[in-house]
Amino acid sequence: MSIYLDDIAQFLAKFLAVDRYDGDQNGIYVPSNRAIARLGLVLEPRSDLAKWTRRERIDALFLHRPWQLQPEKLAADIGVIAYHLAFDECFTLGYNPRLATVLGMSxxxxxxxxxxxxxGMIGAIDRHNFDSYCDRIDQVFGGYDKANPGNCAEILRVAVVGAMNDALVREASDRGANIYITGQLRQPAQEALLETGIGCVAVGHRRCEEWGLKALGGVLTERWAKLQVLFL
Known part of the structure; x- marks a missing residue:
């Protein structure tokens, strides 16, 4: 049975609960009736996108940030689905059970x-010191931008949040987190980091998105065994 763009859009609409995101891009961006065997997953258009779709025989595209796309450069029957904020909150740093599993959180x-x-989410982990848990973060994301151990001698509880401000850092500390994992360090939270002594790791915005794109590929191939996903 063939897979079509509308099938994938309907599945992701429920999976991502897109009705929570009024006014954001969620769903079909360029319509198509072409059957899909090979789906390209891309964060944003690049100059070589059209060439890549031809070389890899891509039937449709997923884009996270589609606004610079030039559809006229693609084959006429290639469809595009695009999800912005829903992708960020569900597949990168936020309340993300798939990520929690690989970070050892419960x-x-x-x-x-x-x-x-x-x-964001907060949960328990097996006992780690700061360096050993940073090694795990490095293994999951392929690196990180900055790491500050704060005053924590050991890590038993972890906060993972797709934002960083004074109130969120203090809440994480008050609820027992020993380390705060986010995308980028934010200056308004520096005082809270110093006063609470909580450790912090900034993974990097791009690394978070790339992890999320791979996770999305896993979800789609779990749903459709015959669907091939390819990454630019």
């Missing part, structure tokens, strides 16, 4: 909300 609780949507 007993997940929501940490932080934006418009009633969870933007």
């Amino acid at each position: 007993g997940l609780e929501v940490l932080g909300k934006k418009e009633e949507r969870a933007i």
Whole structure:
């Protein structure tokens, strides 16, 4: 049975609960009735995108940031789906059970909300020191930008949040987190980091997105065994 762009869009609409994201790009960006065997997953258009789609025989594209796309350079029947904020919050740093599993977290609780949507999670891990847990983060994401151990001698509880401000850092510390994992260090949170002594790791925005893209590929191939996903 063939897979079509609308099938994938309908599946992701439910998986990502896109009705929570009013006014954001969620769903079909360029329509197509072409059957899909090979789906390209791309964060944003690049100059070699059209050439890559031809070489890899791509039937449709997923784009995270589609706004610079020039559809006229693609084959006429290649469809595009695009998800922006929903992808970020569900597949990168936020309340993300798939990520929690590979980070060794359990007993997940929501940490932080934006418009009633969870933007972070906090949970327990097996005992680690700061360096050993940074090694795990490095293995998961392929690196990180900055790491500050703070005053933590050991890590038993971890916060993973797709934002960073004074209030969120203090809440994480008050709820027992020994380390705060985020995309980028933010200056307004520096005082809270110093006063609480909580450790912090900034993974890097791009690394978080790349991990999320691979996770999305896993979800799609779990849903459709015959679907091939390719990454630019």
